[in-house]
Amino acid sequence: MVFSGITYLVYFLPVFILLYHLVPHKFKNAVILAASIYFYSWGGPKFIFVILGTTFLDFLLVNAMQNQKTQKSKRVYLIVSLCLNLGLLFYFKYCNFFIENINALLGSEISWMKVVLPIGISFYTFESLTYVIDVYRGVHKPLKNVWHYQTYILLFPKLIAGPIVRYHDIADQITNREKNYTAEIKLSGFLIFCLGLAKKTILANTLGMQADAVFKLPAEQIDTAAAWVGALAYTFQIYFDFSGYSDMAIGLGKIMGFKLPENFNNPYISGSITEFWRRWHITLGTWMRNYLYIPLGGNKVSDAKLYRNLIIVFLFSGLWHGASWNFVLWGAYHGFFLVLERLFLGRVFQKLGKFIAIPVTFLIVVSGWVLFRNEDLHYALHVIKQMYAFDFFHGKFTVNNDFVTMAIVALLISFFAVTAKTKHLQDKLYGEKFTDTGKWVAVLGGIVLYYVSLSYVSALNFNPFIYFRF
Numbered sequence: 001m002v003f004s005g006i007t008y009l010v011y012f013l014p015v016f017i018l019l020y021h022l023v024p025h026k027f028k029n030a031v032i033l034a035a036s037i038y039f040y041s042w043g044g045p046k047f048i049f050v051i052l053g054t055t056f057l058d059f060l061l062v063n064a065m066q067n068q069k070t071q072k073s074k075r076v077y078l079i080v081s082l083c084l085n086l087g088l089l090f091y092f093k094y095c096n097f098f099i100e101n102i103n104a105l106l107g108s109e110i111s112w113m114k115v116v117l118p119i120g121i122s123f124y125t126f127e128s129l130t131y132v133i134d135v136y137r138g139v140h141k142p143l144k145n146v147w148h149y150q151t152y153i154l155l156f157p158k159l160i161a162g163p164i165v166r167y168h169d170i171a172d173q174i175t176n177r178e179k180n181y182t183a184e185i186k187l188s189g190f191l192i193f194c195l196g197l198a199k200k201t202i203l204a205n206t207l208g209m210q211a212d213a214v215f216k217l218p219a220e221q222i223d224t225a226a227a228w229v230g231a232l233a234y235t236f237q238i239y240f241d242f243s244g245y246s247d248m249a250i251g252l253g254k255i256m257g258f259k260l261p262e263n264f265n266n267p268y269i270s271g272s273i274t275e276f277w278r279r280w281h282i283t284l285g286t287w288m289r290n291y292l293y294i295p296l297g298g299n300k301v302s303d304a305k306l307y308r309n310l311i312i313v314f315l316f317s318g319l320w321h322g323a324s325w326n327f328v329l330w331g332a333y334h335g336f337f338l339v340l341e342r343l344f345l346g347r348v349f350q351k352l353g354k355f356i357a358i359p360v361t362f363l364i365v366v367s368g369w370v371l372f373r374n375e376d377l378h379y380a381l382h383v384i385k386q387m388y389a390f391d392f393f394h395g396k397f398t399v400n401n402d403f404v405t406m407a408i409v410a411l412l413i414s415f416f417a418v419t420a421k422t423k424h425l426q427d428k429l430y431g432e433k434f435t436d437t438g439k440w441v442a443v444l445g446g447i448v449l450y451y452v453s454l455s456y457v458s459a460l461n462f463n464p465f466i467y468f469r470f
Contacts (some may be wrong), residue, residue, distance in 0.1 A: 003197070007045075010199075013269025015468070020035075020256060030104075033154060036151070037154065040230065046118050047118035054085070058084065058085070062142045070082075085128045123164055130164075130291070131153075131167040134167050163283040165261060166286075173258050178257070184434060189252065189441075192250055195247055195449065196246065196248035198449040199413075202455050203236070203409065203410050203413075204239075204241035207237040207240070209403070210230075211230055211234040211373070214400075224386055226386075227370075231387060235268075238373075239264075240413075242281070258283050262279060263283050264281070264424075265417075266279060268414040271349055271357035272341055273337040293313045301410065314332065358415075367387065
């Protein structure tokens with residue numbers, strides 16, 4: 001089940017919100033857990049038992065770790081838990097990829113069953129790791145109730161596509177969030193949910209149809225115009241698809257009393273790739289920094305090791321997105337530009353000023369999305385080559401009016417916060433303070449967006465979710 005589906009929007013969500021607000025506070029986590037299990041089981045009934053079983057084992061391991069007297073014995077429990085979680089991720093997500101590459105490299109014929117990927121396993125695994133590592137580091141004490149831990153892991157607003165919530169950031173809210181049960185926070189949550197729904201269903205889906213239409217063309221029919229239309233359509237699709245879903249998660253979290261971390265901050269107005277990664281998928285970047293980059297030495301090493309650390313982190317970041325070489329290459333591509341920015345490019349961007357640095361950074365990001373979108377590396381490199389070849393004579397594609405309209409809207413929204421004044425307006429829209437008139441505008445605006453989004457979902461018959469498979 002996904003947030004932008006009819007079943008979720010018309011049946012699941014209204015019933016859940018009604019039940020959640022009817023029961024006393026002490027039963028709310030039970031309602032969340034039951035709804036989360038049902039939500040996940042809808043798309044992967046076989047895998048819910050895997051998740052429930054591993055979270056139960058993790059809970060026992062972490063509590064046993066906490067009771068150990070020596071650091072050495074604690075480390076043993078930490079390693080067992082890491083092996084359990086990473087082993088699960090490797091088995092489901094990467095096993096086939098590695099065996100295929102071993103066969104290709106050695107000419108062997110090792111056979112392995114095709115394993116179906118559980119939805120959201122990368123998000124689930126990373127959150128499980130934060131729990132055991134935070135407790136091991138003494139950042140936070142472990143939860144005492146296994147059902148509270150299950151609620152943290154399975155909390156359905158963020159279960160299958162994030163934001164990746166560190167245990168430390170939400171631990172207290174699992175047991176005590178009554179202070180967040182205010183009308184203004186819930187109204188803000190409703191509005192943010194509806195804004196995210198509109199971003200996903202109206203913008204991302206319309207743009208995604210055009211991206212698919214271009215990238216289905218044979219390579220010889222991709223000229224410069226087609227390459228740019230496909231690249232830009234996908235650039236805006238993936239942003240509004242993923243940030244829309246994150247908005248829905250954050251908004252629903254607010255309605256339930258949870259404050260989930262922001263995942264996007266206008267990434268396309270970045271003046272460098274370094275800044276882009278502070279604004280894009282923020283919770284993944286934070287996870288990589290806290291649990292991989294800093295343990296490798298972070299910035300407190302020689303220049304050569306610093307560049308090595310950046311490349312390692314972004315290779316892992318690429319591989320986290322999918323078991324395919326195009327994701328690895330996409331990660332290396334971003335790591336390469338981060339190293340260049342450390343060497344000299346960052347200073348060049350600063351001298352150029354943001355109104356030149358922003359479009360240059362945007363072009364780098366758009367070209368990278370072509371790698372991300374196409375598993376066929378030869379095809380992806382051909383599209384990137386055509387983007388800059390000024391060949392306008394071989395393209396065989398059509399552009400409809402809906403795409404042009406939504407592309408203009410997407411462009412305006414993506415760069416809306418480029419000035420301080422427009423950023424202030426955006427902050428007010430996503431804030432929690434309303435005037436008396438503003439409350440009515442938020443309610444009516446949210447209802448209109450909800451209705452129009454439902455209409456788009458019903459009419460388009462095109463409602464994929466890109467990060468669903470990660």
